[in-house]
Amino acid sequence: MEVSEVKKLWLTALRDLERFANNKYWLAAQIAMNLADIFIFALVFRGFIKRDIVPDYLQYMTPGAVALASFVAAFSIGREVGMEVRRELVDYLLVLPMKRTTLVFGRILSGMLRGLVYQVPFIVIAMILLSPPTIGKTPILIATSIILTTTMSSLAIAVSTISRDFNIQATFRALTHYLLFFFSNVFYTRKALELRFPQPLPDIINIMPISIAADIYRWCFNYYQSIDIWQKLLALAIWGAILTLIATTIYLRNLTKR
């Protein structure tokens, strides 16, 4: 009756994914709302933004929305993990015959899968509004999504276990969310950032993980014709590895500190 840790990891991820699927109507509504918000916003701003700064704001913003979608969904696992910590439901997971690291990575994997599922409609919209990625660019798009959703999932989980207090959990989650959201080039081009903010802020914003991912998506959907894609991918992978490592350590510590 011995089950391998890999199977337990997969079972843990599937459990969370099934819960996600059980909320399919909520999920559909959430996606529809997010899409509506983002595209209404983009359409309105398309008329306001100077063409010499951003030629087509909708096309500029859409790949960024793909990046944002990944972490909005990944954060949903954080919300659930936070609820489990608050209601002490996590105790059940802690007594199961599995390693704590299996549990942690199972949940991160689930967050990643949620993020990928959530991203699909945004990718389809990007393909319609811009152009589909070439066959050569597709593996890079997939790799980017996997790195980004894994990073955001682990970050969301770690932040949600910081405290048992809902207010503290929510504050930290919102803070992380908005820091990543705001300090990114999803909504503003580098040119716009340089016009508004002193250095080194524009440079910092451009090396933030969401910005890097958004740039890669822009390249994948052919908005940018040429960027140093390998450098960007490497930078995103480094970000991902560091944040995932920190987040995993925090989550493990929070799970086992009692």
Added chain:
Amino acid sequence: MTEKAIEIINLVKKFGNFVAVDNISLTIYSGEIFGLLGPNGSGKTTTLLTIATVYKPTSGDVRVYGYSVVSDGDKVRKMVGIAFQEPKALGIDKPYDLLLWHAKVVGYSGEEARKVVKDVMEDLGLWEHRNKYFYQLSGGTRKKVEIAKVLIQKPKVAIFDEPTAQVDVVSKHYLWDKIKELKEEGSTIIIATNDMFEAERMCERIAIIYKGKVKAIGTIKELKDFVPLGDTIELELASYADQHVLDILSRFGKVRGLGNKVLIYVNRGEEVAIDIIDALRRSGVKIVRIMVKEPSLDDVFFYITGAKLKEEIS
């Protein structure tokens, strides 16, 4: 019952300044049903959650079949299964999905898992509730789902925290039988309860925990013997119990004469009763009826903890 299943060694668990478990040491032997008896907040659940590796000891250790909960948590978790006091599920969970997942994680293959889950759910009367949301279930049904996890798992050490709280009388007796079956199949059982009747009916040995400390450990009989002069021998004689009779009986314990009835307060009542019968026969006193009454577990608990009912309520 010689192999040590669980050894709790000088266990201390603090939450901030609050001492939940205060230097507890006890041994639970393989194959026994052991009870942790104590009021709410006495440290029972904290002790159980430490055995199950949810909490880390502040100091001391717990060994499960020789493995330390501090350094060998992974190995301990492979042997331990727990039914929590509060069922652990989200409102949107469904019992069948929950138990099927649990069965797979504890080692059943897909087909085996479906079979064992169906069997246990049918056995506990849960099958009709299998696709309901958890929030739609009654407290008792939720509790049964929690217990079903352990019955499916059949762990080497099965822990039940207040297993029959919120459960109706009929189901309560059925669950007790199921827990006993689990013991017959080889599990060591630990039950935490504040229900004296449950403890008396289920447990072979009991530790009375109060304010984080173990106040007494033993079989029910041993614990009852703790109460000085706790047994009452009620004698009904053929004639009035005169001073001569009372003098004979006062050699055995504290005596109270009530006409042709006499109450004698003694230790180990069932042994003393034989001596009393002998002594009265030799003196030519005819006994119509003799009854030995043990103290209840409530009496034992109040005697051992020194707790006052008022204190408990407040």
